[in-house]
Amino acid sequence: MAKRVVPEAGRRRRRPTKQGQVLTHRLIVETALRMLREHGAAGLTARRLGLALGADASTVYRYFRGMDDLILAIADELFGHAMADWRSTGDWRADLRDLGLRIHHAYQAHPQAAVLTASRVTGRPNEVASDETILGVLRGAGFPDADAVRIYHAFIDQSLAFAILDAATLALPRAAREADEEVWRDTYARLPRDTHPHIAATAPLLVARMNDSAYPTALDMLLSSASAQLKRPAPGE
Incomplete structure (x- = not known):
């Protein structure tokens, strides 16, 4: 009991x-x-x-x-950190980008907690308030409800998936993390052009980018897709 x-x-x-x-x-x-x-x-x-x-x-x-109840409370607290003092600008795309980056940042500030909690659904006040805000931004932008839910689903899952991925890297012991980062320079950048022409051609760019989170880029791609959909005329128009 x-x-x-x-x-x-x-x-x-x-x-x-x-x-x-x-x-x-x-x-x-x-x-x-x-x-x-x-x-x-x-x-x-x-x-x-x-x-x-x-x-x-x-x-x-x-x-x-129990301890699992505490874990759910921690998950909700991270959403509270993300939403603290957030204010809408009235620009739906800018607002969603800010919300996504805030969620990602809140989890990166607590990587061990992120790995433990980002896959959980709490149904608690901060999480619910975040979901209400995101859906409100989408519906206020003019997305039909079915599209708003579809985009919300992709948006929040993308945010949390990158939160887990990037937090798992930050949670590694420092020596392991640094060793992983060196692989791009010590292995990929040294692959010969005759056997790996595409990696060799892009090696400097890979070294420059691959140790950083791809979340901002992925977020912008998702928002661009949503924006293009919003601008398309509905069937029959």
Whole structure:
């Protein structure tokens, strides 16, 4: 049977931790994010989280039904980071580009958390607010509902897919990440033209680009496709 979660008001009446802090849902989530950043997914346990908070491990379960519930809360917090202070410009394409880059940046700021959470669907307030905003931008631009949902689907999946891909690179040990980056210069750039003419012809460009995220380019391609669709006349017009 799921553990009972104590309402927020009830939690705040509890005495401070050994560190003098009164525990809150947000404090636990932010501490978990810090632990993921410093120790990775293997380092996030209820016991270690309790130690970091100066509280007993069982205290965490007054706020969350289990560690998976905490993971979903972390996922929602990242959407909250992405949407913080966002304002519409009235230009649908500029707004969607900004939203996509914000989501990607929020996950890259917490790569260990991104790998753990980007594939999850939380249905929680920040995620729901993000989805409402994206769909609102698309519908406000004049896309029919079926097209708005189709583009939204591609937009959010692209954002999260690149978030996982790029976060996985950032989450690698530094030596492994640097070794991977060197492959483009030490292997691809040295391939002979007679056996690999296309790689040899583009080697300087590959070396310059391939260690950077392709997300901004992919995002612009998706938005260009959507923009072209919006400008096409509907059947019968």
